[in-house]
Amino acid sequence: MLTIKNLQKRFGSLRALDDVSLEVEDDCIVGLIGPNGSGKTTLFNVVSGFYEKDGGEIYFKGERIDGLPPNKIAKKGLCRTFQVSKAPEKMTVLENMLLAAEHQIGEDPFSALFLRARVQRSEKANLDRALALLDMLQLLQLKNDYAGDLSGGQKKLLSLGRVFMLKPDMILLDEPTAGVNPTLRVQLMEAIKRLQEMEKKAFFIIEHSMKVISNICDRVVVLNFGQKIAEGTPEEIQQNEQVLEAYLSGA
Amino acid sequence: MAVINFVIYLSTMIGIYSLLAMSLNFQVGITGLINFGQVAFFCIGAYTSSLLVVNAGIPVVVAFLAAMALSGVFGYIMSIPTKSLKSDYWAIATLASGEIVRLVALNEGWLTAGPFGVMGIPQILKDFISKDAYPVFYLLFVMACIIIVYFFLDKLTNSPFGRNLKAIRDEEELCLSLGKDTQKLKLQAMVVAGMVAGLAGAVFAFYIQFISPENFQPIETFLMWAMIIVGGRGNFMGAIAGAVVIQLFNVSTRFLGNYVPLGSDSMAALRMTIIGVLIILFLLYRPEGLIKEKKKVYD
Numbered sequence: 370m371l372t373i374k375n376l377q378k379r380f381g382s383l384r385a386l387d388d389v390s391l392e393v394e395d396d397c398i399v400g401l402i403g404p405n406g407s408g409k410t411t412l413f414n415v416v417s418g419f420y421e422k423d424g425g426e427i428y429f430k431g432e433r434i435d436g437l438p439p440n441k442i443a444k445k446g447l448c449r450t451f452q453v454s455k456a457p458e459k460m461t462v463l464e465n466m467l468l469a470a471e472h473q474i475g476e477d478p479f480s481a482l483f484l485r486a487r488v489q490r491s492e493k494a495n496l497d498r499a500l501a502l503l504d505m506l507q508l509l510q511l512k513n514d515y516a517g518d519l520s521g522g523q524k525k526l527l528s529l530g531r532v533f534m535l536k537p538d539m540i541l542l543d544e545p546t547a548g549v550n551p552t553l554r555v556q557l558m559e560a561i562k563r564l565q566e567m568e569k570k571a572f573f574i575i576e577h578s579m580k581v582i583s584n585i586c587d588r589v590v591v592l593n594f595g596q597k598i599a600e601g602t603p604e605e606i607q608q609n610e611q612v613l614e615a616y617l618s619g620a
Numbered sequence: 621m622a623v624i625n626f627v628i629y630l631s632t633m634i635g636i637y638s639l640l641a642m643s644l645n646f647q648v649g650i651t652g653l654i655n656f657g658q659v660a661f662f663c664i665g666a667y668t669s670s671l672l673v674v675n676a677g678i679p680v681v682v683a684f685l686a687a688m689a690l691s692g693v694f695g696y697i698m699s700i701p702t703k704s705l706k707s708d709y710w711a712i713a714t715l716a717s718g719e720i721v722r723l724v725a726l727n728e729g730w731l732t733a734g735p736f737g738v739m740g741i742p743q744i745l746k747d748f749i750s751k752d753a754y755p756v757f758y759l760l761f762v763m764a765c766i767i768i769v770y771f772f773l774d775k776l777t778n779s780p781f782g783r784n785l786k787a788i789r790d791e792e793e794l795c796l797s798l799g800k801d802t803q804k805l806k807l808q809a810m811v812v813a814g815m816v817a818g819l820a821g822a823v824f825a826f827y828i829q830f831i832s833p834e835n836f837q838p839i840e841t842f843l844m845w846a847m848i849i850v851g852g853r854g855n856f857m858g859a860i861a862g863a864v865v866i867q868l869f870n871v872s873t874r875f876l877g878n879y880v881p882l883g884s885d886s887m888a889a890l891r892m893t894i895i896g897v898l899i900i901l902f903l904l905y906r907p908e909g910l911i912k913e914k915k916k917v918y919d
Contacts, residue, residue: 417797443799451797457790459854460783463918468787469798473780476800478808481779482772488779496918513917517790535798 370395370430370539370571371416371447377424378408378415378595385411387595389425393539396569398561400582400603403592404615409575410452412592413541417449418442430538448537452544452575454524458517462508462527465516466499467492469531495534502530505560507553522548529557533564539571546581554578558585579607591615626875628755632827634867635762639769639820641847641859643813648845649853649913650777651809652789654711657698657718658844661691661814663836665821667725667732670741670831680744684822691818694721695810702806718841726833737832744826758827765823769816770856776812777856778916785809786854839892843870846895850902852909861910869895 371393378386385408393399401409414420416427418439427435429447443449456465473495475481475488503509506526511519516527525548532540545561546554562585564570576582582589583603591599591606593615599606606612640662647653669687672678678686701713725732732738749757776782784805787795795802825831843866851862873891880887902909 419793419796439793439796440799440801443797448799449797451794455791455794455797457787457794459790459913460786461916461918464783464786464916467780468783471799475780476784478776478781478812481776481781485775492780513915515915531798 371573372428373412373416373425374427375425376412376415376422376427378411378420379423384595386415386422389592389595389597391590391597391600393571393573395571396565397587398565398572398574398585400586400589401573401575401592402577402579402582402589402606407592408595409592410543411595413449413543413573413575416442417447417541443535443537446538447541448532448535448539449541450525450528450532450543450545452547454521454528456516456519456524456527458515460516461513462503462516462519463496463499463512465527466503466530466534467495469534470495470498471534471536499530499534502533506530507556520548522550522553525549526553526557529560536568537570539573542572542574542576544575544577546576546578554581561585579603583607625755628759630867630871632755632759632762633871634863635759635766636820636824636827637844637847637867638766638860638863639823640817640844641851641863642766642769642773642856643816643820644844645848645853645856645859646773646777646813646816647809648848649855649859650782650789651785651806652707652792653699653702653806653809654707655698655714655813656711656838656841656845657714657716657721658817659836659838659840660694660698660718660721661817662821662824662840663718663721663725663833664691664694665818666825666831666835667738667821668818669822670738670825671732674738674741680742680826684819687822688815688818691814691821692811693814694818695812695814696807698814699803699807699810703803715838715841718836718838722833722836722838725836732833735833737830737834738825739830741825741829741831743829762823762827765819766860769819770860773812773816773856781805781808843895846899848909849899850909852911852913854913855911858909858911858913865898865910866895869898 373389373391376386376389389412403409415422418437422435426433429445434442474484474491481488503512506529508526519527525545529545546557549557558581561572565572586603589603589606590597591612598615599609599612644658647655665687668690669683672683672686673680698714698717702710705713726734784800788802788805792802847862847866848859850865852858870891
């Protein structure tokens with residue numbers, strides 16, 4: 370589904386991504402781990418079009434996507450969340466969910482004014498879907514609260530909800546469970562796993578919790594100083610000397 | 621009688637500025653586009669409509685539509701630099717575009733009669749309405765414009781389109797990550813706002829029947845900003861409330877000069893000082909303005 374070839378990204382003399390190649394197959398969950406500053410979020414930013422690459426190629430569903438603006442990449446079905454959750458503060462939780470819905474009618478002034486019946490039908494359908502997702506994410510009682518008033522963990526949940534509303538083919542999650550309480554974290558992992566199994570979506574997840582990783586990931590990629598140092602099943606990674614030295618020794 | 625005439629004049633001016641403030645609110649309060657060149661739309665609307673009628677003899681209705689269309693086109697042009705300029709730098713560019721439009725009106729004498737302005741703008745439907753009733757008729761016409769514009773802007777704001785605009789205001793990168801073409805949305809917002817302000821320009825020109833570049837100084841933009849700061853951003857009732865408060869200060873103190881022992885220069889300076897203090901007080905003690913943005917609640 371996603372193929373990255375020899376990706377390069379430099380900030381001045383710092384090689385944030387140094388010749389990274391990797392692949393995320395259809396309907397599978399791949400974890401991305403590495404110490405702080407190893408280039409994980411940079412990789413997401415380049416893949417999703419927020420940063421320009423300095424070299425290499427990115428293919429999504431066989432199509433080259435590097436160089437496209439972020440919104441075009443999202444429209445192709447590759448969607449991301451942010452490490453520091455973004456939530457329009459003066460919009461309610463439910464508005465946030467509706468904002469993300471795919472194939473909306475009334476997103477331009479003309480149809481918003483003159484196709485009101487069709488707009489209302491599409492809004493109703495999206496509303497039902499949004500409420501079901503909020504229920505799953507335990508945000509239902511907060512539906513009419515401003516997103517700006519949510520806690521950090523709740524914002525993480527909301528960003529997951531928004532991404533699910535969008536129905537992409539592949540989802541990049543940047544630390545989806547940071548700041549989420551342990552009970553909900555387990556449920557979240559189950560939700561991701563369920564979504565992957567039911568709707569055959571691919572996930573690429575940055576995560577620091579080894580527990581989450583070994584629970585849901587089919588495969589793990591390890592970055593250190595912008596280079597891929599290892600790749601394999603969660604069990605293999607936990608045995609890998611290099612990885613232990615770079616990353617897990619401190620934990 | 622003089623008092624009644626004055627109240628009608630004041631109300632009409634409040635109405636015209638309400639249209640301008642609603643347009644500015646659509647840009648600033650809803651979309652988060654900091655436009656310091658709002659007066660450009662006003663100027664284009666006024667000049668387009670009056671020149672078409674006075675010089676080309678085109679029917680007033682067509683002239684009004686042309687004024688809206690040309691201001692909308694100018695909104696489109698103004699939105700282009702949002703692609704490459706961050707919001708604060710774009711704001712400075714808009715300040716310049718407001719001045720450019722005024723200076724074109726001032727210097728392109730073959731088209732605009734330059735500093736002499738456009739004179740002899742006819743009154744709409746003059747033959748059908750008695751001279752005494754005309755001011756009231758025009759006030760009603762302005763109010764009708766406000767109701768129609770309010771209806772459309774409110775519908776737009778509460779549609780998926782408006783939701784996208786609010787999301788751009790609050791968190792533009794998120795919009796991009798959700799596949800929204802934010803550039804196109806800003807463009808559409810600027811065209812809509814431009815059309816509304818262009819209408820206000822046409823309504824203004826046919827009310828005072830004489831326009832010159834003097835009417836479109838940058839200070840007009842700042843008055844409109846004062847309106848949305850005082851009235852409240854993100855809702856159109858706030859824009860109207862702000863227009864009422866600021867115009868009451870702005871217009872009524874002009875006539876206070878007759879009763880206060882101050883020269884007209886001092887009075888003009890004092891007027892702006894009062895409005896400045898009002899802006900500061902609101903920003904400090906009531907930053908959300910007189911009327912707060914309404915939360916959209918689903919049950």
